[in-house]
Amino acid sequence: MVEVVKNGHSFYVRGMPKVTEEHRANRRLEIVHAARKCVIEHGFHKTTMADVIRESGLSAGAVYGYFKSKDEIVAAIADDALSSIDELFEGILATEAPLTPAAAVQATLEHVIQIADLKGGDLTRVAIQAWAEALHNDAIMATASSKYRILREHFEAVARRAQADGTVDPDADPQQIAQVLFGLLPGFVLQRLLLGDVTPEGYVAGLSALLSPRQPKPV
Amino acid sequence: MVEVVKNGHSFYVRGMPKVTEEHRANRRLEIVHAARKCVIEHGFHKTTMADVIRESGLSAGAVYGYFKSKDEIVAAIADDALSSIDELFEGILATEAPLTPAAAVQATLEHVIQIADLKGGDLTRVAIQAWAEALHNDAIMATASSKYRILREHFEAVARRAQADGTVDPDADPQQIAQVLFGLLPGFVLQRLLLGDVTPEGYVAGLSALLSPRQPKPV
Amino acid sequence: MVEVVKNGHSFYVRGMPKVTEEHRANRRLEIVHAARKCVIEHGFHKTTMADVIRESGLSAGAVYGYFKSKDEIVAAIADDALSSIDELFEGILATEAPLTPAAAVQATLEHVIQIADLKGGDLTRVAIQAWAEALHNDAIMATASSKYRILREHFEAVARRAQADGTVDPDADPQQIAQVLFGLLPGFVLQRLLLGDVTPEGYVAGLSALLSPRQPKPV
Amino acid sequence: MVEVVKNGHSFYVRGMPKVTEEHRANRRLEIVHAARKCVIEHGFHKTTMADVIRESGLSAGAVYGYFKSKDEIVAAIADDALSSIDELFEGILATEAPLTPAAAVQATLEHVIQIADLKGGDLTRVAIQAWAEALHNDAIMATASSKYRILREHFEAVARRAQADGTVDPDADPQQIAQVLFGLLPGFVLQRLLLGDVTPEGYVAGLSALLSPRQPKPV
DNA sequence: GATGAATGAGAATTCATTCAT
DNA sequence: TATGAATGAATTCTCATTCAT
Numbered sequence: 001m002v003e004v005v006k007n008g009h010s011f012y013v014r015g016m017p018k019v020t021e022e023h024r025a026n027r028r029l030e031i032v033h034a035a036r037k038c039v040i041e042h043g044f045h046k047t048t049m050a051d052v053i054r055e056s057g058l059s060a061g062a063v064y065g066y067f068k069s070k071d072e073i074v075a076a077i078a079d080d081a082l083s084s085i086d087e088l089f090e091g092i093l094a095t096e097a098p099l100t101p102a103a104a105v106q107a108t109l110e111h112v113i114q115i116a117d118l119k120g121g122d123l124t125r126v127a128i129q130a131w132a133e134a135l136h137n138d139a140i141m142a143t144a145s146s147k148y149r150i151l152r153e154h155f156e157a158v159a160r161r162a163q164a165d166g167t168v169d170p171d172a173d174p175q176q177i178a179q180v181l182f183g184l185l186p187g188f189v190l191q192r193l194l195l196g197d198v199t200p201e202g203y204v205a206g207l208s209a210l211l212s213p214r215q216p217k218p219v
Numbered sequence: 220m221v222e223v224v225k226n227g228h229s230f231y232v233r234g235m236p237k238v239t240e241e242h243r244a245n246r247r248l249e250i251v252h253a254a255r256k257c258v259i260e261h262g263f264h265k266t267t268m269a270d271v272i273r274e275s276g277l278s279a280g281a282v283y284g285y286f287k288s289k290d291e292i293v294a295a296i297a298d299d300a301l302s303s304i305d306e307l308f309e310g311i312l313a314t315e316a317p318l319t320p321a322a323a324v325q326a327t328l329e330h331v332i333q334i335a336d337l338k339g340g341d342l343t344r345v346a347i348q349a350w351a352e353a354l355h356n357d358a359i360m361a362t363a364s365s366k367y368r369i370l371r372e373h374f375e376a377v378a379r380r381a382q383a384d385g386t387v388d389p390d391a392d393p394q395q396i397a398q399v400l401f402g403l404l405p406g407f408v409l410q411r412l413l414l415g416d417v418t419p420e421g422y423v424a425g426l427s428a429l430l431s432p433r434q435p436k437p438v
Numbered sequence: 439m440v441e442v443v444k445n446g447h448s449f450y451v452r453g454m455p456k457v458t459e460e461h462r463a464n465r466r467l468e469i470v471h472a473a474r475k476c477v478i479e480h481g482f483h484k485t486t487m488a489d490v491i492r493e494s495g496l497s498a499g500a501v502y503g504y505f506k507s508k509d510e511i512v513a514a515i516a517d518d519a520l521s522s523i524d525e526l527f528e529g530i531l532a533t534e535a536p537l538t539p540a541a542a543v544q545a546t547l548e549h550v551i552q553i554a555d556l557k558g559g560d561l562t563r564v565a566i567q568a569w570a571e572a573l574h575n576d577a578i579m580a581t582a583s584s585k586y587r588i589l590r591e592h593f594e595a596v597a598r599r600a601q602a603d604g605t606v607d608p609d610a611d612p613q614q615i616a617q618v619l620f621g622l623l624p625g626f627v628l629q630r631l632l633l634g635d636v637t638p639e640g641y642v643a644g645l646s647a648l649l650s651p652r653q654p655k656p657v
Numbered sequence: 658m659v660e661v662v663k664n665g666h667s668f669y670v671r672g673m674p675k676v677t678e679e680h681r682a683n684r685r686l687e688i689v690h691a692a693r694k695c696v697i698e699h700g701f702h703k704t705t706m707a708d709v710i711r712e713s714g715l716s717a718g719a720v721y722g723y724f725k726s727k728d729e730i731v732a733a734i735a736d737d738a739l740s741s742i743d744e745l746f747e748g749i750l751a752t753e754a755p756l757t758p759a760a761a762v763q764a765t766l767e768h769v770i771q772i773a774d775l776k777g778g779d780l781t782r783v784a785i786q787a788w789a790e791a792l793h794n795d796a797i798m799a800t801a802s803s804k805y806r807i808l809r810e811h812f813e814a815v816a817r818r819a820q821a822d823g824t825v826d827p828d829a830d831p832q833q834i835a836q837v838l839f840g841l842l843p844g845f846v847l848q849r850l851l852l853g854d855v856t857p858e859g860y861v862a863g864l865s866a867l868l869s870p871r872q873p874k875p876v
Numbered sequence: 877g878a879t880g881a882a883t884g885a886g887a888a889t890t891c892a893t894t895c896a897t
Numbered sequence: 898t899a900t901g902a903a904t905g906a907a908t909t910c911t912c913a914t915t916c917a918t
Binding site for chain 5: 499
Binding site: 042043044045046101125128129131132133134135136141144145148149152168169172173175176177178179180181182183184185186187188189190191193194195198202203205206207209210211212 | 260261262263264265320344347348350351352353354355360363364367368371387388391392394395396397398399400401402403404405406407408409410412413414416417421422424425426428429430431
């Protein structure tokens with residue numbers, strides 16, 4: 001194994017041993033992260049392969065060794081970003097503790113904020129790009145709808161619990177409730193990026209105000 | 220009618236500017252509509268000027284006589300799409316009748332559906348593109364934030380009415396409530412386009428189920 | 439004079455009288471002057487017909503009513519500029535007074551300076567453009583070579599007089615002398631525009647120093 | 658400099674830039690030469706990038722890999738042409754032998770002729786284009802004025818020598834003399850290309866006739 | 877003649893991708 | 898495998914010129 005310094009990068013060139021699947025996966029991830037950084041800065045379309053290649057520190061050929069096309073990289077970035085919301089979420093809603101709808105939304109928003117503060121760049125920016133892209137890119141559409149469907153199902157579980165608790169009308173359709181709870185999230189992300197004045201706390205406060213039981217004043 | 224002397228010629232200029240300006244405005248609109256159709260089909264970036272030119276039925280030079288650049292057309296489309304939501308909305312919330320939050324959301328969603336069924340193409344698709352575009356395009360960001368801020372202010376008025384009615388906690392921050400009410404809309408639009416299974420009625424039903432006062436069952 | 443309304447514009451059209459040749463010539467000149475101004479500022483190729491049209495205050499159609507093409511305007515500008523040097527010159531060298539070579543050069547340079555200070559713009563800038571253009575434009579080449587040949591012939595006359603005077607070797611070829619005298623002019627124009635530090639006086643002083651008889655110092 | 662064997666290939670990692678830089682420089686020169694050929698034939702503005710690309714035998718992308726824009730190529734051609742006059746000149750005037758003004762002009766003209774006969778195409782045609790271009794192109798103006806100033810300074814040295822020799826009035830301003838000597842060159846180039854009837858020999862003969870000391874005939 | 881909107885061929889430039897080394 | 902120079906189709910935009918009114 002020889003260290004080679006070239007163009008300011010240092011490579012360990014192995015004597016062609018097992019270039020394992022793991023190695024490939026790591027390289028792919030490096031490329032996706034480099035590309036993601038570009039996408040967060042410039043968007044999917046204004047990010048050129050030259051940008052990705054420069055940012056990744058690899059050569060054009062190398063990048064194309066890991067991904068067949070720019071589209072494949074774009075899909076990987078979108079996958080990654082859409083999954084991140086989902087993954088982080090998994091833990092929360094899996095708790096056995098009773099979770100009110102407001103608490104579920106709050107927990108999710110807190111995770112959104114974490115995702116947004118990631119040192120690799122704000123993933124919510126990628127998510128918005130992915131929404132737009134999904135409209136004209138079948139692969140991303142498939143990923144997005146599948147991920148979001150799963151996420152929404154978690155909210156459906158929350159709704160059912162609330163109905164079981166009696167805090168929500170048991171005759172209501174839990175799926176419709178899930179649509180609303182899930183539906184609050186894109187609006188949060190969007191307001192955060194376009195208007196810049198929302199916080200999870202404020203949003204949840206507003207939601208709680210709306211949800212808290214209150215009799216209309218008697219006439 | 221004004222006499223104008225120009226290059227030694229004397230003209231009686233009648234309403235010329237009027238006619239011409241109107242003509243120009245119409246042509247611009249034609250071009251925007253043609254371009255919008257392309258954008259709905261292919262997205263902002265995959266829509267080429269050649270597409271727009273073909274679709275508009277004009278020549279390249281003619282199109283560029285009305286818009287300095289593709290960017291200007293893109294901005295016009297985004298403006299148009301973002302304004303449409305706003306405009307249609309104006310009427311609804313301006314009614315003097317007391318408007319509950321759920322009713323306000325319902326009315327807005329019904330308008331969203333109208334916009335989506337426009338024969339010129341589904342404007343909500345353009346809106347999603349505009350969200351993504353706003354992140355890297357200052358002009359669109361400016362339009363989007365201004366339009367959405369105005370829209371959200373309407374919801375703030377609704378929140379205040381509800382607080383006055385006593386149907387919402389008067390101590391809550393109406394702006395936070397507005398964030399939530401406004402925040403429901405992107406989620407509806409997105410679920411409609413990505414998951415395809417939401418309707419204004421269902422969404423409002425879910426929302427009403429959440430909002431309807433209900434005591435937790437006594438232990 | 440009759441009022442005519444056409445395309446929503448109302449014109450006072452003079453009874454369509456003799457749009458004389460003189461009128462045409464004046465209009466052509468106006469256009470050439472407008473175009474010349476553009477050319478002085480931007481060069482032949484970066485001057486667009488739109489520039490010329492704007493500067494002339496006429497319409498596209500009108501300009502094309504007087505000139506068949508941009509090339510024709512370019513040729514007219516070049517003609518005009520190349521002739522100006524010639525015309526102004528005519529007077530000087532036509533004097534009967536004996537004119538030494540240095541005096542002839544001086545007189546010419548003074549005219550060059552006048553041409554350069556013309557309020558319509560520095561014609562020497564046009565001349566340089568015309569030199570370059572002549573290399574690829576037969577019409578301009580023809581004009582330039584004819585004008586310059588005539589101008590050089592004037593210098594040949596000067597040379598002959600000097601030979602007759604005995605101030606120049608009578609065995610020399612007067613045409614070669616004319617080449618040199620004429621040849622001093624482009625160098626003046628060029629240094630003036632590129633280096634900006636020549637004056638007719640200085641140039642003539644340098645020339646006189648070279649021409650003044652002087653014995654090499656005896657060994 | 659370290660030899661590295663990697664995957665059966667052997668790299669000299671340090672000196673790499675050297676090789677590459679040289680290659681780059683050669684390619685740039687190839688492109689400039691190809692472009693120059695086009696420019697000599699059609700002029701700067703009528704030479705299209707398509708022409709340059711075809712003539713260079715490279716692809717569009719390759720050419721743009723070496724030059725950022727057409728302007729950069731144009732500047733390189735102008736640089737090259739303006740420098741060539743200068744460079745060739747360097748040798749001549751650097752000789753220690755006493756050089757009379759006429760001899761200096763002669764030597765220069767002979768070099769001009771060499772430049773004009775270059776198999777790559779007549780560089781004097783490029784020079785004339787560059788004069789015109791300099792008027793509206795700052796980069797070329799900068800190159801032209803710097804190169805020509807240096808060239809003229811060589812003539813100033815010649816003038817000083819002549820003054821020291823006593824063949825030229827020692828009270829004259831050597832810079833003015835240099836203006837005249839330098840100023841003879843553009844006129845030669847121009848007459849050669851526009852009138853086609855000058856030769857270095859004839860031109861120098863004319864000059865010598867003017868310079869040769871001769872008493873006006875006594876009255 | 878006059879107008880100026882419209883034309884459309886053509887220009888410069890970019891960028892995803894390939895392939896010889 | 899890795900490299901990065903090379904490819905060339907595609908894209909945006911310009912501008913001389915025309916022609917219906």
